[in-house]
Amino acid sequence: MKPKRANIFYILQLYSCVSIFAFLLYLITYLLLQSSAISGTPTVKPYDKFDLEKDTETIHHILRKEPRYIPEVDKMVRMVCHRSREQRLEMKRLFGEKYKSELIVVKDIAGYCADSASGEISFGDLLDDCFRSVLGIYKHHLNRELTSPFKRLDKNAIIEILLSIPPEKKGEFLESYEKTFKTPLLEDVNSNLNGDFHNVVAEMINRNRTCDIPPDKIDWEKAKQEAQLLHDGRKKWKNHRCDLDRILMETPIQQLNATFVEFKKIDGKEFEEVLDKHMEKDKRGSYKAMVFFVKDKHDYYARRLEKAMKGLGTQDHVINRIISIHSEDDMVEIATAYQLNTADPLIKRLEDDTTSHHEMLITCLAGKHTQKENI
Numbered sequence: 001m002k003p004k005r006a007n008i009f010y011i012l013q014l015y016s017c018v019s020i021f022a023f024l025l026y027l028i029t030y031l032l033l034q035s036s037a038i039s040g041t042p043t044v045k046p047y048d049k050f051d052l053e054k055d056t057e058t059i060h061h062i063l064r065k066e067p068r069y070i071p072e073v074d075k076m077v078r079m080v081c082h083r084s085r086e087q088r089l090e091m092k093r094l095f096g097e098k099y100k101s102e103l104i105v106v107k108d109i110a111g112y113c114a115d116s117a118s119g120e121i122s123f124g125d126l127l128d129d130c131f132r133s134v135l136g137i138y139k140h141h142l143n144r145e146l147t148s149p150f151k152r153l154d155k156n157a158i159i160e161i162l163l164s165i166p167p168e169k170k171g172e173f174l175e176s177y178e179k180t181f182k183t184p185l186l187e188d189v190n191s192n193l194n195g196d197f198h199n200v201v202a203e204m205i206n207r208n209r210t211c212d213i214p215p216d217k218i219d220w221e222k223a224k225q226e227a228q229l230l231h232d233g234r235k236k237w238k239n240h241r242c243d244l245d246r247i248l249m250e251t252p253i254q255q256l257n258a259t260f261v262e263f264k265k266i267d268g269k270e271f272e273e274v275l276d277k278h279m280e281k282d283k284r285g286s287y288k289a290m291v292f293f294v295k296d297k298h299d300y301y302a303r304r305l306e307k308a309m310k311g312l313g314t315q316d317h318v319i320n321r322i323i324s325i326h327s328e329d330d331m332v333e334i335a336t337a338y339q340l341n342t343a344d345p346l347i348k349r350l351e352d353d354t355t356s357h358h359e360m361l362i363t364c365l366a367g368k369h370t371q372k373e374n375i
Helices: 002-037 052-064 070-081 085-099 105-109 117-130 134-147 155-164 167-181 185-192 195-206 220-236 242-250 253-267 271-278 281-295 297-308 316-326 331-342 346-353 356-365
Strands: none
Touching: 052 070, 052 085, 070 356, 117 316, 117 356, 134 155, 134 167, 134 185, 134 316, 155 195, 155 281, 155 297, 155 316, 167 185, 185 195, 195 242, 195 281, 220 242, 220 253, 220 271, 242 253, 242 281, 253 271, 253 281, 271 281, 281 297, 297 316, 297 331, 316 331, 316 356, 331 346, 346 356
């Protein structure tokens, strides 16, 4: 009888261990989902001694003075780095009212010093982005990617921009795009894209993702059902992607993360691995970007920066867009993810890949502390 009792005791111990492990796994999953919903850490914050009148006059003085001395441009860069986007937009508004002209920095700054031609343009473009709203940055960058006749189509940039637009701001973004460029976004997409990539982008524009939910509101039963639906339909993705598109493009981020967790329980593989197996190569890139963005947006942006600075030449428009926007949101988390992926600090890599005032401005926005002056 003793051996039998020992076996029962062993089974109870094993059951307890499995139960504890399952609980810990659930707890870790919950905490990961919760952490992805928390706002990040910015590197640029509002300036507590902000003087709208004085700052606007300083910018006007620097831009209109000829010749334009480098120390004065340094001063402007420091000012921009230590003002929030809201403060800069106030300066831009007052600049237009007071001096009867729009503050378009790139036209004024080009040719100011002995930078290379590309450096001048990149610095001016970054300054322009600093004086735009977040939606304004997305709008101008997306239009350039779609319509510029001198630029190679960057599919990853188009997907990144569309993924980044907050669901609650999408209607405002589409209205603003049409108002600025006199053409609906979908019309520009139809005119400049074709094939499967056109279909994916058009679906992303036409479908509306539900605004996100807190982790404690996740419907795990729904997550299981949609994970099963994705698993059952995976072999049809080459030709039929209605359910795939609906789930990936309309489900709230936190809910979709839960669906990916349940999918792995069913299939045994990560969702992006299954995409690799069941979707053609020319299609899977856009869908995998959606998955990576949903699972960990900080890692997604870090990898976008890594790719932009890899090999010969730097994709300045990519690093300008990501850093200028996320400097007031979650730049610290993105920089941390970048260092985990590459073993190099982000600021060091930016210093290696940019020059002069472009380097000064982009590294400051990314978190490098520069000397503050009373300006």
